[in-house]
Amino acid sequence: MALPSPNLDDRRFQQLVDEAKRYVQQRAPEWTDHNVSDPGVTLIETFAYLVDQLLYRLNRVPDKNYTAFLDLLGIRLFPPTAAGADVDFWLSAPQPDTVALPPGTEVTTAGAESDEAVVFTTTDELRILPSELTRLLTAPRTGEQSDRTGMLADGLDIPCFQTTPEPGDALLFGLPTAVPRCIVTVRLDSRVEGIGVDPRQPPLVWEAWDGGGWQRCETGDDTTGGLNRPGEITVYVPAGHTTSVIGGTRAGWLRCRVTEAEPGQPFYSESPTVREAAVFTVGGTMSVEHAETVTDVPLGTSEGIAGQTFRLGRPPILLDAEPPTVEVSSGEGWQRWEVVEHFGRSGPDDRHVRVDATTGEFGFPPALREPDGTLRQCGAVPPKGAQIRVARYRTGGGPAGNVARGAISVLLSSVPYIAQVTNREAARGGVAGETVENARRRAPQALRMQDRAVTAEDYEIISHQVAPSARRVRCLPAADAPGAVRVLVVPDAVADEGDDRLRLEQLIPSDQVLSAITASLDERRLIGTRLVVEPPVYQGITVVARLSAAPSDTDKVREAALDALFRHLNPLVGGPDGTGWPFGRPVQYGEIFGVLQSATGNALVEEIRLFPADPVTGRRGAPTDRIDVGPGALVFSYQHQVVVTGAGAEGRG
Numbered sequence: 085m086a087l088p089s090p091n092l093d094d095r096r097f098q099q100l101v102d103e104a105k106r107y108v109q110q111r112a113p114e115w116t117d118h119n120v121s122d123p124g125v126t127l128i129e130t131f132a133y134l135v136d137q138l139l140y141r142l143n144r145v146p147d148k149n150y151t152a153f154l155d156l157l158g159i160r161l162f163p164p165t166a167a168g169a170d171v172d173f174w175l176s177a178p179q180p181d182t183v184a185l186p187p188g189t190e191v192t193t194a195g196a197e198s199d200e201a202v203v204f205t206t207t208d209e210l211r212i213l214p215s216e217l218t219r220l221l222t223a224p225r226t227g228e229q230s231d232r233t234g235m236l237a238d239g240l241d242i243p244c245f246q247t248t249p250e251p252g253d254a255l256l257f258g259l260p261t262a263v264p265r266c267i268v269t270v271r272l273d274s275r276v277e278g279i280g281v282d283p284r285q286p287p288l289v290w291e292a293w294d295g296g297g298w299q300r301c302e303t304g305d306d307t308t309g310g311l312n313r314p315g316e317i318t319v320y321v322p323a324g325h326t327t328s329v330i331g332g333t334r335a336g337w338l339r340c341r342v343t344e345a346e347p348g349q350p351f352y353s354e355s356p357t358v359r360e361a362a363v364f365t366v367g368g369t370m371s372v373e374h375a376e377t378v379t380d381v382p383l384g385t386s387e388g389i390a391g392q393t394f395r396l397g398r399p400p401i402l403l404d405a406e407p408p409t410v411e412v413s414s415g416e417g418w419q420r421w422e423v424v425e426h427f428g429r430s431g432p433d434d435r436h437v438r439v440d441a442t443t444g445e446f447g448f449p450p451a452l453r454e455p456d457g458t459l460r461q462c463g464a465v466p467p468k469g470a471q472i473r474v475a476r477y478r479t480g481g482g483p484a485g486n487v488a489r490g491a492i493s494v495l496l497s498s499v500p501y502i503a504q505v506t507n508r509e510a511a512r513g514g515v516a517g518e519t520v521e522n523a524r525r526r527a528p529q530a531l532r533m534q535d536r537a538v539t540a541e542d543y544e545i546i547s548h549q550v551a552p553s554a555r556r557v558r559c560l561p562a563a564d565a566p567g568a569v570r571v572l573v574v575p576d577a578v579a580d581e582g583d584d585r586l587r588l589e590q591l592i593p594s595d596q597v598l599s600a601i602t603a604s605l606d607e608r609r610l611i612g613t614r615l616v617v618e619p620p621v622y623q624g625i626t627v628v629a630r631l632s633a634a635p636s637d638t639d640k641v642r643e644a645a646l647d648a649l650f651r652h653l654n655p656l657v658g659g660p661d662g663t664g665w666p667f668g669r670p671v672q673y674g675e676i677f678g679v680l681q682s683a684t685g686n687a688l689v690e691e692i693r694l695f696p697a698d699p700v701t702g703r704r705g706a707p708t709d710r711i712d713v714g715p716g717a718l719v720f721s722y723q724h725q726v727v728v729t730g731a732g733a734e735g736r737g
Contacts, residue, residue, distance in 0.1 A: 100132035150524075158426070159527045163441035165404040165552055166375040166478070167485030167514030169507045171204070171492055172267060172320075174367040175212065176503035183368075183501050185210040190496035191372060191505050193487055202484055204372035204492060204511070212266055212368040217361055219258030221331050223339070225250050229331045241274075241357040244311060245342055249352040251287070253342045257363055258335035264325040267304075267367035268338070273314040273360035280353035286310020287345045287352070290317070293337040294324035301338070302508075311340075311356035320369060338363075346701060372492070372507075373478075374485025374514055375402055381474045383446060386412070388468025390461065391450035399444030400517060401477050408477035410437050410446060412466045418475070430463035442517055446474070485514035489580045510578040510590060513553040537608040543571055547617075550604040551597045555656055558620070558667050560716050568614035572716055573601060574655055574664075584651040584658075588699045588720060591655060592619050623713050624697030624722035625653050625671055626704055629680060633687040635730035641687045642728045648683030649676075649726075655718040665719045673709040687728070697722040 105118050105128065118125055171191055175183065189206040220236050223229045224246045232242045245253035257270065281287065288310055291298040299322050307315030319338065327336050345351040383394035401408055411418040412435070421435040427449050430436045438447045449463025466472060492507040518526075529545055537543050540559035547557040555576040562568035575597065577590040602617045609615055627649050633641040652658050659665040673692060680689045696705040699722050713719060 097129075097132055097136045100135055101129055104128045104132060154523070154527050157527065157531065159523055159530065160440060161442040161520070161523055162518040162549075162552065163400045163403055164481035164517040165513060165515045166373045166402055166481035167483075167487070167511040168207075168371055168373045169204070169487075169492065169509060169511035170369050171206075171372045171505055171507050172367055172369050173210065173212070173495075173499075173502050174267070174504040174506075175365070175501050177501075178214065178364040178366060179212070179501055180214055182214065183212040183499075185212075185368070185370065185497075185499055185502075188377060188497075189370075189499060191492050192494045192496050193491045194493050201494070202374060202487055202491075203376075203496065204374050204485070205376060206370045206372050208370065210265060210368045210370040212365060213261060213263045215259045215261070215263050215266070215268055215336075215363055215365045217257055217363040218260055219256070219331070219333050219335055220358075220361060221256040221258070223254040223256055225252030225254075229256070231331055231333075236358070236361060239359060241359050243355045243357050244340070245352070245355040247355055249342050249355050251342050251344045253355075254339045255358070256330065256337055256339045257361070258330070258333055258337055259363060260335065262325045262327045262336035263321050263365060264323045265369050266321050266365050267369060268319050268321060268363055269366050270317045270319060270338075271315075271360075271362040271364075272308055272311065272317070272358055274308075274311060274357050280350055281310050281312070282350045283309025283312050285349060286312075287343045287349060289341050289343050290319050291339050291341060292319075292321050292325045293328050293330070293339075294322065295326045295328065298339065298341075299324055311358075318366070348703075372511075374482070374511065375478045375480040377476060377478050378474075379476050381477070383410075383472040383474060386466035386468060386470040386472060388465060390448070390465050392448045392466070394446045394472060396444030396446075396474065396477075398479055399442065400479060400481070401439060401441040401444055402479060402481050403439075403441050404481075404513075405478065408439060409475040410439075411473055411475045413471040413473075414467070418473075420475075427462040432461040432464065434463050436463045446472075481514060482516050483514045485511055486576065486578050487511045488578045510580070512576055512578065515552040535608060536610075537605055538610060540569070542608075543569060543605060546604055546608060547571055547573065547601045550600050551593075554593065554597065554601075556664055558716070560667075562614070562616060565614060567612060568616060569609075570716060571601065571605065571615070571617045572620040572667075573598065573617065574620060574718070577656060584647070584654050585721070586654070586656070588622060591622065591720070620655075620667070621714060621717040622655070622699055622720040623711065623717050624699040625711060625719050626695040626697045626722050626724060627653070627676055628693040628695065628707075628725045629676075629689065630691040630727045630729070631680070631684060631687045631689050632729050633684070637687070638728040638730045641684045642726050644683050644685075645680050645687075645726045645728070646724055648679050649724045650721045652676075652679045653719050653721040655720065658719070667718060668713055668715040669719075670713055671711040671719060 108115055173185060185206060187206055187208050190203055192201045192203045220232045221229050222232055235242050244255045290301040290303050292301050301322060302320040304318030306317045308317060325336060327334055330337055378398065381396060386392060407423040410421045410423060412421055419435065421437045423439050424436045427436060430449055436449055448466060451459045451461050454460055489508065489510045490506055493505060495502055495505050533542050537546055543559040544557045548554060553576055554573050556574040558572045560570045562570050573593045574591060575593040577586050579585050598617050605615055629645060631641060631645060655665050657664060671694060673694060676692055677689055693707040694711055695707055696711050699720050
């Protein structure tokens with residue numbers, strides 16, 4: 085998009101007239117008639133009008149030249165990006181046949197009275213395949229696989245693992261076919277409990293075979309308590325699930341495997357048994373995005389000359405996935421023209437087109453006059469009279485699509501047998517289009533970098549350009565490897581409750597974001613520089629505080645204190661300036677005391693204790709007055725506890 089010239093005229097006609105009259109009062113006090121009927125005032129207004137026009141033009145020259153220079157450099161506004169999420173489509177009941185959801189199936193949030201619903205569309209076809217249990221195998225870590233299907237049919241008790249289970253023991257479930265992206269329920273009935281484990285934290289994982297290895301599955305509700313009692317386990321099968329031959333049988337295989345116990349985690353002292361088992365499909369998972377796919381949009385008719393431009397009626401164009409498809413009619417049908425970044429490498433016969441995603445403008449190759457007077461064609465020209473269309477492009481996007489977990493709950497499209505939809509994680513990745521002011525600030529950086537990553541700032545700028553959904557990027561030298569750099573990426577996140585209470589998994593960037601940043605930096609790094617792109621280390625912080633307040637204010641004070649702690653000790657919006665906790669900044673007693681006192685007003689902060697915590701395992705260290713944070717680490721609020729006492733009243737958070 086050509087950067088618009090700003091309006092820099094800060095003085096108007098009337099201001100010039102008023103200044104001239106004040107000057108007359110100073111220099112000619114005997115002139116007292118300043119009415120519009122006075123000939124002198126008429127002359128003042130005439131000259132004010134001429135000066136107004138002159139200032140208008142002169143004041144626009146520097147910025148106009150600046151924006152024109154940016155256009156020559158190819159500085160264009162970045163278009164918005166679309167938020168995405170994985171949405172679960174739940175069946176009303178297990179179906180005997182495949183339930184298919186076509187691409188473009190629409191789901192939306194349940195908009196409140198003051199909020200407009202946000203619409204998402206599926207990115208691909210989802211096939212919810214029926215399934216059942218056809219084979220049951222046991223696979224001890226040190227022994228051979230055993231087919232237990234016959235014992236299961238006879239209603240006998242089948243030990244899931246060895247008599248004394250060991251890490252690596254597994255129970256395999258064979259399905260008639262692979263069920264990629266499906267949600268299956270495994271129903272089990274057991275007689276003997278798996279003695280020794282904590283039903284809330286069993287040392288088990290569920291995995292699916294993807295053709296090259298076992299891929300871990302997410303699990304939902306587990307009413308078996310780690311195979312301790314009859315119940316059901318919900319398993320989310322990944323997209324790579326495929327059939328394979330195991331134990332002489334080709335099937336789509338799932339397995340439940342015993343893992344190493346974490347420190348302090350109870351382990352099996354006796355193997356659980358299975359008497360009855362069943363598997364059935366209850367839904368499927370598909371990616372959705374806050375975007376709309378538009379097809380077969382006519383652009384116009386070619387005039388057969390170089391440098392033609394055409395504009396869409398519905399910009400912007402999203403470029404965070406595949407580029408738009410541009411086609412030109414010919415005697416052989418529709419020919420596809422390739423979207424390129426520039427025409428510098430285009431030959432006379434190359435069917436290339438350039439797109440301005442922000443304005444929706446498509447530009448065809450120009451013709452340039454060489455110093456010897458000849459014309460050089462920078463690409464093919466659509467023949468005169470040819471029809472031009474955009475066969476497919478995506479529009480939409482923006483931060484409105486970053487909705488919280490569970491917000492997507494309404495199915496707009498009509499799909500039989502689908503009873504419910506929901507998103508297990510918040511949608512993220514939606515970013516607004518770039519502003520002109522940001523482009524002006526970015527231009528000197530682009531001119532300095534020349535698309536190379538040399539300094540730490542270069543790595544951070546390029547990472548932000550490649551992944552605009554990244555909230556923070558920090559580049560540091562790798563302490564354990566000379567000549568290596570670490571690029572730490574913190575994604576944007578939306579809290580589930582609409583406040584600042586984030587979960588740790590929300591602060592881990594997706595593999596797609598890390599891969600995109602790595603690929604871009606790898607092309608631009610200096611030769612010999614080793615590159616590591618990863619999330620930062622998060623130091624968990626638990627604050628235990630005791631306050632006193634009036635009995636009628638205990639609940640209000642407790643909530644205010646908790647909100648202040650979660651907001652201040654926040655990697656995105658925390659810290660002293662509210663832009664995110666600084667990398668490597670320690671957490672100190674006095675700072676937390678001031679935050680609580682400021683947030684709770686007249687309440688009295690009586691005691692504060694700081695604990696370092698591991699947000700993964702949940703373990704808490706010894707109390708201290710200062711918690712040091714590594715140079716490549718950020719803080720993370722983990723289960724703060726606030727007690728507010730009053731006259732006969734007490735509250736906990």
